[in-house]
Structure formats: C-alpha cells, structure tokens
Amino acid sequence: MRVLVVDDEPAARRRLAIMLEELDVEVVGQAQNGVEALERVRDRKPDVVLLDISMPEVDGFDVARHLPEPRPLIIFQTAYDEFALRAFEHEALDYVVKPVTLERLTSAIDRARARLESAAPPRLPNALVEQIQEAIAERVPTSRARILVREGAGHRLLAFREITRFTAKDGVVHAHTDSGRYLADYTLSDLEARTPGSFLRPNRSELVSIDRIERIKSNGDGSASITLSDGTVAHVTRRRAAEVKKALST
Numbered sequence: 642m643r644v645l646v647v648d649d650e651p652a653a654r655r656r657l658a659i660m661l662e663e664l665d666v667e668v669v670g671q672a673q674n675g676v677e678a679l680e681r682v683r684d685r686k687p688d689v690v691l692l693d694i695s696m697p698e699v700d701g702f703d704v705a706r707h708l709p710e711p712r713p714l715i716i717f718q719t720a721y722d723e724f725a726l727r728a729f730e731h732e733a734l735d736y737v738v739k740p741v742t743l744e745r746l747t748s749a750i751d752r753a754r755a756r757l758e759s760a761a762p763p764r765l766p767n768a769l770v771e772q773i774q775e776a777i778a779e780r781v782p783t784s785r786a787r788i789l790v791r792e793g794a795g796h797r798l799l800a801f802r803e804i805t806r807f808t809a810k811d812g813v814v815h816a817h818t819d820s821g822r823y824l825a826d827y828t829l830s831d832l833e834a835r836t837p838g839s840f841l842r843p844n845r846s847e848l849v850s851i852d853r854i855e856r857i858k859s860n861g862d863g864s865a866s867i868t869l870s871d872g873t874v875a876h877v878t879r880r881r882a883a884e885v886k887k888a889l890s891t
Contacts, residue, residue, distance in 0.1 A: 642754060643669045645687040647678040647704065648718070649696045653739070657691060657718075660743050664750050675699025675789065679707055679796055687713050689734070689753045694719040698798060699789050705733070706826050707789060707796060714756055716749045785835060790816055790823035799823060801839060805871050807832055807848040819871060841888050843867060843877040857889060 644666050648654045654671045661668050669685045672678035675696055682690065690713050694701035701717055708715075717736040734756060735749040787798040803818045809829050815822045825832070829848050833840065840848050853870040860866060863879035865886070877885050 642689060642750070642757065643667050643685070643687045644689045644691055644750075645670050645672065645678070645681050645685065645713070646691050647672045647675075647681075647696075647701070648691075648693040649673055650693075653693070657741065657746075660741070660746055661691075661750070663743065664747060666750060675701075675704045676796055676798065678704050679709075682713060683709055683795070688757055689714045689716060689750075691716050691718060693717075695721070698785060698787055703789050707791075714753050716753065788816070788825065788827075788832070788835070790825050792823060797823075801836060801850075802852070805850055805853045805869055806873065806875065807840075809846045817871075817873075841885055843875045843881055843885055845878075847875050849875055851888065854889065857886065 644661055646654050646657050646661070646668060648657065648671075651673070654673070658668045658671065669687050670681045672681045676699055678690070678692070678699075681687075690704075690708075692701045692704060692715055694717050701719075705715055705717075715733040717733050718739060718741055719736060720739040735752055737745050737749055785801075787800050788804075789796050790799045799816060799818070804816050805819065806817050807825065807829060808815050808817065814825045814827055814829060814832070816825045827835075829842065829846070832848055833842055836848075839852070840850055842848050849867065849869060855868050855870055857865055857867045857877070859882075863882060865877040865882045867875050867877055867885070869875065
C-alpha cells in the first residue's frame, strides 16, 4: 500500500510517517498544503491519502474535490468530530481524530487494505455513518482570499479580487479574470457561501464581483442589467433585482 501524508504541521507529518512505517506501509511522500498535495498525487499516484482537513486556503475538502482520476482512497484526519459527516459526503474511506493514535490508524489502514483488495468503492461503514449523522453538524464555510482553480494539467490559487465573475454552463463553472478564464470545481452556491459581501448572484448561472459592477439599469419589467468593468452585461432576474439593488446601495 502506498500512502501520501498531508498535513500543514511538520511534527504531525513526521509522527504519522513513523506510525505508518510501523504498520509496514510505504510512505510515498508528504505534503504541507493542498496545492502540494494535488501535485504529489499526480506525480506519485498513492493508493491512499491521509489527508488533514484544517489547512489554510486549500483545505482537505478542496483537495478531495480536485483529486484526479483514478482517485486514491481518502482517510481524513481532523481535530474536530464535526467534519466527519462532510468526510462521508466526499466518499472518504474513513476519518481519524487528532491526535491520531496507533490503534485508530491501524484500523483505518486495515480498512483501506480491505477496500483495495476487494476493489470496492471507498465507503464508510454504516454504523459509523449513523453515529456521525446523529452527533455532527455541518460546518459553516469560511471566507477566504483565494480559490483553487485548474490551470493546464495542474492547479493555481487565484485571488478573489482578480475575478470579475463566475459563470456556470452545463454543470461547469469558470472563473473569469481580465487575463482569461479558469475552470473552478465548485458550484455557484459553494462560491457564494465563500464570498459573502464581495460577490452577488444576479441570476442562476452567474456570480459577479460587487467591486467590478460599474452600473445597473432597470429593464422596465422588474428585471435589471448590470455592466461589469470588463464590459460584460449580466442579467438580473426580477426575483433577485431587489436583493441586488440593496447590496449595491450599502
């Protein structure tokens, strides 16, 4: 079994690597942040990623969202039990709570071995699913300064201040900047939650930067049109017009 260790704390990475060696597991690499983790996955193709959830800018859920196919199995590690339900939603194999004990890590690795040998999809056991559904609440997404987007065969961090708008078409979301556009593996609802007060939703398929709005014009039927700094005109639906005008007046 080939395992990649991802954690933003050097001491935690070293400790996990030592325990994995005791379990006769090959540690194919370590990563200290989400972008580095994705690079290591592409280059070293691990069977399992032991993935920290709470990392700055690009957290474990972002990494899980952007993993290339064929996806390795995921074992999330976290200091907070509340993340476990989201781990299940991302089809993690398992999760371990920090500080990770050798006994708990052994259990997670044994489960990974069983999944790899059976070629079964990475699923959490039903008993554990029931436990976390009863005890854990969804975490409120936090606002961040940058977002992970695709660039060629890799990824880059793009500052929200550089983005004029996000568009969604046929389930694919792009971030538009003055220099081009980038594929973003998020829904517009995800992005709206990450950018409170700085982006607004004029319609179902667009999310625009408030700072890039230059003017708004009523269309006479309850809807409106907003012009952005790059000359793009976005339609504001009648249902969203009052909300958009209120956001622009504050």
